[in-house]
Amino acid sequence: MQRFTGTRVTRVEDPRILTGGGNYIDDRNPPGLGHAAFVRSPFAHARVHSIDTTAARAHPGVIAVFTGAELGPHIAPIVTQGPPGMSCPRFTCLATDKVRMVGDPVALVIAESRAVAEDACELVEVEYEELAGIGSIERALAPDGPRIWDDLDSNVLYEEAATYGDPDAAFAAAAHTINETFVQHRITNCPMETRGVIATYEPGRNHFTYMGTLQGTQMARFVISTALSLPATNVDVVLGDVGGSFGQKSSIGHEELAVCGAAKALAGRPIKWIEDRTENLSVGGQAREETVTAQVAFDADGRIRGLRLDMVLAGGAYPIASAPITTLVGTLARVLVPGAYDIADYSFRHRAVFTNKAPYVAYRGPWAIETWVRERVLDRIARELGLDPVEVRRRNLLAADAFPCKLPAGPTLAGITLRAALDKAERVADWAGFRAEQASERARRAVAQPGQPGQPGRVLGLGVVSFIEPAPGPPDYGPSIGFTLPPERATARLEVDGTLSVYTSQAPHGQGHETTLAQLAADELGVSMSAVRVIHSDSRTAPFSMMGTGGSRSATVASGSVIGVARAVRDQVAEIVAHMLEANPTDIEVVDGVARVKGSPDKAMPLAQVAMTAWLAPQYLPPGRNPGIEATFDFRAGDGGWTQSVHSCFVEVDPETGVVKVLRYVVVEDCGDVINPAIVEGQIRGGIAQGIGEVLYEHSAYDDDGTFKAGTFMDYLIPSSMEIPSIEIHHVDATVVTQEVNFRGVGEGGAIGAPAAVCSAVEDALSPWNAKVVEQYLPPSRVLELMGVIPVER
Amino acid sequence: MLSCADDNCKRLRRRGVRELSCRAQLRRACKAAAMKPPPFAYDAPETIDEALGLLDEHGDEAKVLAGGQSLIPLLSMRLARPARLVDIARIAELGQIFLNGSTRIGATVRQCAVERSAELRTANPLLGKAIPFIGHGPIRNRGTIGGSVAHADPAAELPAVMLLLEAEMVLRSASGGERTVPAAEFFEGFLTTAAQPQELLVELRLPAWLPGTGAGFQEIARRHGDFAIVGAGAVVQLDPGTGLVTDSRLAFTGVAGTPVRATEAERMLVGHEPTIAAIAEMAAVARAGLEPSGDVHASAAYRRHIAGVLTERVVKEAVDAAR
C-alpha cells in the first residue's frame, strides 16, 4: 500500500485556505458582536495627566469606552514572571500613569462597528507631558538617564553571567586576540494575519471563551483566568486557522487582555479586536535587538581558544505576559553559542534592559544572535590569518568521532553530521567555481579605469556558515536552559465509521500539521490520509501542554506522539479482530483500511466494521473489554535532536549604488528523515527569506529618543518574491541516534543561518575595500558607507 | 487630529489644505487605530461640468478620487479626511488620448494604458521608460496619469517626467474656466501643486517628441516596485550631423520636496560631444546642486551620491537612444 510519510503530499489545509474557506478570527462574526479599537500614545515616554472620554462616549454607535482606571475592576494588572533576579514590574493593560512606548494603549473603545470605534477613538482627548525617551541600549544603561519604571532603580531588567572552562587561561595562551562589538537591529515578525481576538463572557455559567490567534491554548488559559480572576477551567481558548506568527503570538499581548477585560465588563457581548498593520508593526512585538561585545582568543592555525561574550538585549518597555523571553534568549545564546565547534572555554554575560520600544517577543530562532556572532568571528579569524573561511570552520568543528559529547553548558551533542554537510555543500554549491569567477572579476576590476560607468569586474561574494539548532534538542537540553517540558501527549479515537480522529496539543499556524500528522497516522494505522482527521487548537479537546507549537519541536515530539497513539489504536484493532476472526493478534495487519489475517486475505474486516462493532456491539468484543477504541500516548524524545545546516550564500554588490543582490542560495542540511519534503523545504525557504530580509530590508527603526519610524509597509520593508532567489535545498543522509522517531524540526534554522550567511557574503564581496561587517543591517547606504564611498550619517 | 511637524505639512495647513497628508506623517505611529476611513459623502459624476459643480460647491471639503492608489490608503489611515469624495472615474471625457504630433492625455487615463500602448511609447519614449517604475502592475492598472501628477509626490516618476517634457497641465474650474500651467510652475512643494481645490486637472499636454532625441530613466529603490530612493530621467537631443548635444535635460525624484530639474548641469552638455568624461562632469555638478534629506531608507549623502550615479546612467542611456 502507498506510504504517505516521506512524500510530497499536497497540504490538507490548502484547498480550504486558498479558496477563502479558512476560519480566521476576522471571518467570525457572532451575533451581538462589539468592535474594539485603541487610543494610543504618540509619544515614546510621557506622563498621562488626564484622559477625557466624554465626547467618545456620546458618539452614536459607541457601546463603551474604557480607560486603564475603568478597566481596573475587571482585569488584574499584568504580572510577568521570570527567573530569580528578573525585575518584574506590574502594569495594567491600558497605561494609566505613564506611557512607555509609541503606540502604548491608553483607552479602549467598543462600538457597533470598527469604523465607529475608530471615529470615537479620535474624540478621546489625552493630556500628556512628554518625558525623555530611551531608544538605544546606550541610553538605557546611562547612569543618569531617564528611568522607564519609576519603582525600579535601573533600566536593567535582568543580568546573568556564566563561565565555562577557563577562558582566562585560554586567552593567556592564545597567539591572537580580537575585540569587536556586533550589533543586531530590531525587526518584527510580520505574520500575514495580525493579532486578533473575539472574547466572550457568559455570566450565567461564569464562563469565558477566547477565540484568538496564538501558538497554543493552555498557557493563554492561565494568563486569562488569572487576569480575570476566573478558574482556569472556566476559560476556553479556541483558535481557528492562524495566519502565521513566527513567535509573535507565543504570548497574549496587552490589547488582547484589555479586550478580555472589556468583554467581562460587558458580560454577554462578544468583543472583537483585529489589529491593523500599523499597530502590528509598531506594538505587535519586535525582536532581535541585541549587541554583543566579543573578545576572541585564537591560535595561529585559526582555532578558537576562548571567548568572552557580553550581550545586551534591548527588551522594550514591557515584558510580555507569559514567558520571560528577554532572559531566555540570553540563556539560549549562552548555551548554544559553541554550536558544533570545539569551544570549551568561554564566558557569557547577558543583560536585558528596558527601552521605550515595543515589547520584545520571540522570533523564529530567538537565540540566532549566537550563530551570527560566532560565524562573524570565524570569518574575522580567517581574514586576520589569511585563511579560507571554510577551512577555519573545518579546523574548529568537533571531530567526527567526538560524538556523543556535551556542550560546555550541558546538552549532549550526538549525531552531528556537519562535516559531511560541508563536504556536500562544497560539491553542490561549487564554491571553487565561484571563487575562480570571483577572482577573475576582481582582476578585471583591478585593471579597469576606476570611476567609469559600467566599469568591468563584478563585485561578488560568498558566505558559508554552519550551525546546529535544537529541534527539539536532546533530553538534557531542557534542564540546561531551565525549561523542561513534559512528554508530548496525543490522543486518538477510532470513530464509529472507522476513521481516525487524532488530537494533538500542537497549535499550527502555517506548519501544516493537519497534513504531516495525518501522513504519519495513516501509515501507522494502515489507512488512507482521508481517513484521518487531525484536531488541534482547542483547549477543550487538546491534550494538555503549556507549549503548543514552537521551538521546532513538533517534527519530533508531535510526530512521535501521533505515531505512538496510532500504533496503540492499531493494536486495539488487532486485538478485537483477532478475537472475532479467531486469529492471533500478532497475525493481524491493517492494509488500506482493512484489517486482515496475514496470509489469509479472505479473513478480513474493514475498519468501519471493526469500529462499529467496538462501539455498538460490545458483545462481540473480547470478554471484559470496554467498548470503543481510544488511546493515549506520551512521547519522550531520545538523544540527538539537532538539525544541522550549512548555508552558502552568493551575492553581487553594485559598487556604485550599494545594492546587494542575492544570486544563489544553497542549503545542505540534516533534519533526519523527512515527513513531507515540500513542507520541509517550504519551512527552510521561508526562514531564509526572513533572514535575507532581516539583513537587507527589514528594520523596526526608532530614533534615539524612542520615536518610532517604521509603522507602515512603506518604511518596514519585507522582501518579496523579486528579492529572494530560488533556494536550493539538499539533504545529507540522516544519522539515526537513539530516536525511534528520526524526524527533526526545520522551523527556525532558515532564519538562524541566513543573516550570518548574507553578512558573510557581503563582507567577502567587500573585502577589496577592507570593509568589516559588524552591524547586521546592510541597506544600500550602509554598504556604500562600509566601502568608504559616502560618509557615515546617522 | 493627527498633526505633523513636517515643514511642508505646516505650509499645507497654512494654505488651508485640510489634513492633507505626507509620508512623514504616515511615519508617525498611529495615535489611534486606523484602518477604516472617517465618514465621507460620495459622488460619482458622469460629466466634467457636474464634477466641477461639486468641487465649486464644496471647495476644500471635497477631494477628487481618481485611481485611489494614493488617496484610499490615506483615507484608511485617517491621514486625509475629506468630507466628500468626487469620483471622476466615470467621466468618459477624461479618459481619452489624442496623438497628433503633440500628445494629450486625459487625466483618468490609467498608467497601464500608457504602458501598454506601443503608439504612445513611440510618441513619447520617456513616458514609456518611466511608467514601468511606478509601483507594481496592479497599482498601474488602477492608478491614473492625472492622479499621480495631481498628487505630486516628489518620489513619484510622472511629476519628474512632466518637468522633463516641459508638459502643460490643463486645469478647469466652474468659476475660472480653463487655464494651463507649465510643469515648471505646477509642482510647488511636497504634495502641493498650483491646482486650487475647486480645480480639476483634466488633461496633460506633452509637446511633440523631436527627431534625434533620446530618453533615459532609471532609479534605485530598496525593493522592486517601491517608491524610489532617488530616480533620474534625462532627455538628450543630438545634432544628426555633428553629434553634438543640442538639448539636454535632467531631472530627479526623491531629492527634495518637488521633483527637480538640474538646470546648471543640463547646460554643461549643450554644444558638446556627450563623452563619458563630459557626462561624469555633469553628474558631479548635478550632485553638488542637491540638498536631499535622509530618512529610514537612505542618508542624505547616499541620495546625493546616487543622483550622480544615476545621472551618468540615464544621460548615457538617453545619448545611446538619441543616436
Ligand SMILES: Cc1cc2nc3c(=O)[nH]c(=O)nc-3n(C[C@H](O)[C@H](O)[C@H](O)COP(=O)(O)OP(=O)(O)OC[C@H]3O[C@@H](n4cnc5c(N)ncnc54)[C@H](O)[C@@H]3O)c2cc1C
Ligand atoms: C504600493 C504602492 C506603490 C506605489 N508605488 C509608486 C511608485 O513607485 N511611483 C509612483 O509614482 N506612484 C506609486 N504609487 C502611487 C500610484 O502611482 C498612484 O496611482 C498615484 O500616485 C495616484 O494616482 P491615482 O489615480 O491612484 O490617484 P488618487 O489616489 O485617486 O488621488 C491622488 C490625489 O490626487 C488628487 N487627484 C487625482 N486626480 C485628480 C484630478 N484629475 N484633478 C485634481 N486632483 C486629482 C486626489 O484628490 C488625491 O489627492 C504607489 C501606490 C501604492 C499603493
